[in-house]
Amino acid sequence: MNAFIIADNIISPLGFTSSENFDELKKMHTGVKRLEKSTLSNEPVCAAVIDTNKLDAAFQKLSAKQEYTRLEKMVILSINDCLNQNKNIDISNKKTLFIFSSTKGNVDLLDASLASKFDKKRIYLWETANVIAKHFNNPNQALTVSNACISGVLAIILAKRLLEENKYDTIIVSGADILTHFVVSGFQSFKAISNEVAKPYDVKRDGISLGEGCGTVVVSNNKSLAVTLSASSRAESRDEGQASAIIISGGASSNDANHISGPSRTGDGLLLAIEKTLKESNVKASEVNYISGHGTATLYNDDMESLAITDAQLASVPMNSLKSYFGHTLGAAGVIESIIGIHSMRENTLIGTYNFNELGVTKPINIIKNTQKQEVNNCLKTAAGFGGCNAAVFFQKHR
Amino acid sequence: MVNGTEVYSDSSLPSADFIKSAYKHFQLNYPKFYKMDHLCKLAMVASDLLLKHNPITKKYASEDIAIIIANSASSLEIDTEHQNTISDKNNYFPSPAVFVYTLANILIGEIAIRNSIKGENTFFIFDKFDADFMGSYNNSLLSSNKATCCISGWVEFYENEYEAFLYLVEKEKNELNIEHTSEQLNKLYINQI
Numbered sequence: 001m002n003a004f005i006i007a008d009n010i011i012s013p014l015g016f017t018s019s020e021n022f023d024e025l026k027k028m029h030t031g032v033k034r035l036e037k038s039t040l041s042n043e044p045v046c047a048a049v050i051d052t053n054k055l056d057a058a059f060q061k062l063s064a065k066q067e068y069t070r071l072e073k074m075v076i077l078s079i080n081d082c083l084n085q086n087k088n089i090d091i092s093n094k095k096t097l098f099i100f101s102s103t104k105g106n107v108d109l110l111d112a113s114l115a116s117k118f119d120k121k122r123i124y125l126w127e128t129a130n131v132i133a134k135h136f137n138n139p140n141q142a143l144t145v146s147n148a149c150i151s152g153v154l155a156i157i158l159a160k161r162l163l164e165e166n167k168y169d170t171i172i173v174s175g176a177d178i179l180t181h182f183v184v185s186g187f188q189s190f191k192a193i194s195n196e197v198a199k200p201y202d203v204k205r206d207g208i209s210l211g212e213g214c215g216t217v218v219v220s221n222n223k224s225l226a227v228t229l230s231a232s233s234r235a236e237s238r239d240e241g242q243a244s245a246i247i248i249s250g251g252a253s254s255n256d257a258n259h260i261s262g263p264s265r266t267g268d269g270l271l272l273a274i275e276k277t278l279k280e281s282n283v284k285a286s287e288v289n290y291i292s293g294h295g296t297a298t299l300y301n302d303d304m305e306s307l308a309i310t311d312a313q314l315a316s317v318p319m320n321s322l323k324s325y326f327g328h329t330l331g332a333a334g335v336i337e338s339i340i341g342i343h344s345m346r347e348n349t350l351i352g353t354y355n356f357n358e359l360g361v362t363k364p365i366n367i368i369k370n371t372q373k374q375e376v377n378n379c380l381k382t383a384a385g386f387g388g389c390n391a392a393v394f395f396q397k398h399r
Numbered sequence: 400m401v402n403g404t405e406v407y408s409d410s411s412l413p414s415a416d417f418i419k420s421a422y423k424h425f426q427l428n429y430p431k432f433y434k435m436d437h438l439c440k441l442a443m444v445a446s447d448l449l450l451k452h453n454p455i456t457k458k459y460a461s462e463d464i465a466i467i468i469a470n471s472a473s474s475l476e477i478d479t480e481h482q483n484t485i486s487d488k489n490n491y492f493p494s495p496a497v498f499v500y501t502l503a504n505i506l507i508g509e510i511a512i513r514n515s516i517k518g519e520n521t522f523f524i525f526d527k528f529d530a531d532f533m534g535s536y537n538n539s540l541l542s543s544n545k546a547t548c549c550i551s552g553w554v555e556f557y558e559n560e561y562e563a564f565l566y567l568v569e570k571e572k573n574e575l576n577i578e579h580t581s582e583q584l585n586k587l588y589i590n591q592i
Contacts, residue, residue, distance in 0.1 A: 126525055141525075146524050185493040256511075386499060389504060
């Protein structure tokens with residue numbers, strides 16, 4: 001059995017489809033802006049925020065029959081685009097499962113100004129997931145993962161594992177988080193936010209940029225659905241004949257067992273997740289084409305990654321971070337960044353790391369500076385998060 | 400209750416105080432405990448009692464032990480506390496010591512640190528304990544050799560209500576001899592909570 005990617009979408013400040021987002025990244029345009037005044041913070045802050053008017057205008061076109069929260073609107077738009085891309089997805093089928101990945105869900109409802117607009121239950125992540133599933137008449141109880149910044153990668157790994165059990169034949173994975181005063185004030189209290197756009201792996205990096213968004217991937221055990229998609233993407237792609245179906249071939253999570261808010265000093269937790277992932281994928285380190293790193297642009301995280309990547313014998317593999325484009329989108333990051341990896345494979349194009357100038361991590365690794373054309377047959381996506389958690393997932397072109 | 404036997408009770412205390420008093424009663428001796436939020440404190444007491452009776456870390460490699468836990472309210476208890484620190488501009492005091500706990504999976508991290516466990520870890524959110532899913536997911540981790548032992552269960556603390564139900568799943572039979580099925584899990588959950 002294989003887990004094929006049969007549709008995908010990204011909702012971010014850079015666009016409301018995956019292709020819009022990928023095109024902006026190819027041009028190395030960032031979605032992170034300096035906001036002098038906002039509801040997010042009492043002081044200026046750099047963040048990647050979706051324009052509410054644009055979001056509402058897009059959502060209005062769906063003629064929804066009830067009120068949805070900002071987060072739910074993003075997810076519904078994202079899934080809706082996937083259903084339009086691939087008409088073979090039967091979301092109302094008993095064999096289709098919805099997996100929802102989020103760290104904070106509808107956390108904006110904790111604010112007194114919004115709390116009264118929705119039922120009190122709506123702040124529970126399982127309820128948010130069920131509201132979204134119900135919008136699309138999906139008959140199953142949604143599965144919700146909330147595991148800090150590895151949530152999105154974990155949700156994709158889960159999709160593969162659950163498909164293998166044969167209870168479902170299609171799994172829709174959405175990762176989403178909104179940017180709120182709640183989240184910004186918390187990271188500010190940690191003094192973790194840069195005053196400029198984040199500079200992943202750079203010698204001058206000094207903290208994260210936060211962001212919001214949603215990513216959705218639809219995964220199926222049916223290759224014919226994936227072939228349909230690759231035929232259409234081939235027509236659009238400049239690399240005729242290169243496009244092929246993409247599978248999730250392995251994935252694993254691990255824990256540093258070291259500190260709840262600081263990354264491991266040795267990178268051995270992330271190394272463990274990478275090694276388990278490559279082993280399951282039956283791939284040697286020398287065969288990896290591209291790494292989509294976590295790259296939050298904090299001093300310690302990027303150093304830790306350089307150690308893990310080096311110990312995994314991957315130091316020469318081209319690697320980037322997308323946090324300087326989307327900001328850190330928390331529970332959405334793993335899904336959004338995986339989708340960019342998938343499009344890098346489809347278009348054989350590696351995205352340069354915005355704002356990266358000079359390598360400044362403990363061990364030398366191969367950070368991609370400028371967007372480049374290159375054959376990309378596979379992608380290793382890694383993530384790490386609070387609670388000492390790490391995860392990795394591997395995508396491959398299906399031969 | 401541990402393995403069906405009551406080991407400590409005090410119905411006179413409010414939730415948070417009961418957890419602290421259980422920690423003292425069992426002399427768990429882990430100074431970090433006092434820094435934790437209520438949800439992690441609860442997870443810590445429950446996991447300490449579970450692992451004291453079943454020293455799995457001596458039996459299995461640290462990277463082969465999985466921690467798969469779920470609840471309903473995520474970290475809403477401490478989320479509300481953090482929200483209260485930022486809702487008034489004139490009384491604004493967000494704190495990293497509070498904010499770090501605004502993720503439910505931190506309790507998995509705390510159990511992992513306390514016991515040096517490095518395997519698979521995932522925090523799920525369900526409206527109620529879902530024995531069918533938890534049972535089949537843990538079975539699949541064991542049968543695909545992604546873990547040799549799983550610490551699993553339900554840890555919830557919100558608005559002064561709490562529940563902690565943790566259990567171990569192993570491939571080999573142990574002295575309890577309880578088969579790992581959703582029926583058995585439901586029975587154990589209902590009997591203990």
